[in-house]
Amino acid sequence: MYQPRLILASQSPRRKDILSLMQLPFETLAVDTDESLDPSLAIEENVTSIARRKAEAASSLIEKTGQRTVILAADTVVAKGNRIYGKPAGFDEAFGMLKTLQNRSHRVYTGFVLLSGDKSHTECVTTTVEFEPMSEREITRYLLALQPYDKAGSYGIQDPLMACHIKRIEGCYYNVVGLPLSRVCKALKAFL
Numbered sequence: 001m002y003q004p005r006l007i008l009a010s011q012s013p014r015r016k017d018i019l020s021l022m023q024l025p026f027e028t029l030a031v032d033t034d035e036s037l038d039p040s041l042a043i044e045e046n047v048t049s050i051a052r053r054k055a056e057a058a059s060s061l062i063e064k065t066g067q068r069t070v071i072l073a074a075d076t077v078v079a080k081g082n083r084i085y086g087k088p089a090g091f092d093e094a095f096g097m098l099k100t101l102q103n104r105s106h107r108v109y110t111g112f113v114l115l116s117g118d119k120s121h122t123e124c125v126t127t128t129v130e131f132e133p134m135s136e137r138e139i140t141r142y143l144l145a146l147q148p149y150d151k152a153g154s155y156g157i158q159d160p161l162m163a164c165h166i167k168r169i170e171g172c173y174y175n176v177v178g179l180p181l182s183r184v185c186k187a188l189k190a191f192l
């Protein structure tokens, strides 16, 4: 059966692990893209436009052969009210983010784009997460142990030390880790 070349435009080991769950062959391509947020845009539009930039950057790097390519790229942010949290610069910013994420639920947004020639699919998926409140000591212990500075909102729901502080999630778990698997599977069917 003819299979297009599937390329995950990402350097995130988590996205690679999640896409591997589909048991489809794919390659990864790390791209360096401007991930700055545009305050005039809604959160959904911000994450989908960053994902599109990642997909387009990958498209420009790929050597064109006769084989059809399908590029998948995504971007994840955490938001509470109108505040958006990307990756922290270091311990102090991460500590502040985790303090503000206590005591009420927040949302995790992942925008993803599939790109193949002129055809594309753009979608944003949201998951609500609520923490079991963490003391300042627990936050410090978590940050020093896991250093989650490469993660939006300064946490990894998949980290063992964080998992015990997750009270509730509503929506797709994989979306929080960076790729909303069931929605990506569904959208991919139209491309493969």
Ligand SMILES: Cc1cn([C@H]2C[C@H](O)[C@@H](COP(=O)(O)OP(=O)(O)OP(=O)(O)O)O2)c(=O)[nH]c1=O
Residues within 6 Å of the ligand: 009, 010, 011, 012, 014, 015, 030, 031, 035, 054, 074, 075, 076, 077, 078, 087, 108, 150, 151, 152, 153, 155, 156, 157, 158, 176, 177, 178
């Ligand atoms: C909230 C949360 C985020 N994350 C991760 C998912 C994303 O990898 C990261 C957000 O940063 P992104 O900029 O979305 O992704 P990235 O820089 O890791 O990878 P790339 O742009 O190359 O695809 O935060 C978790 O792993 N667990 C979590 O619980």
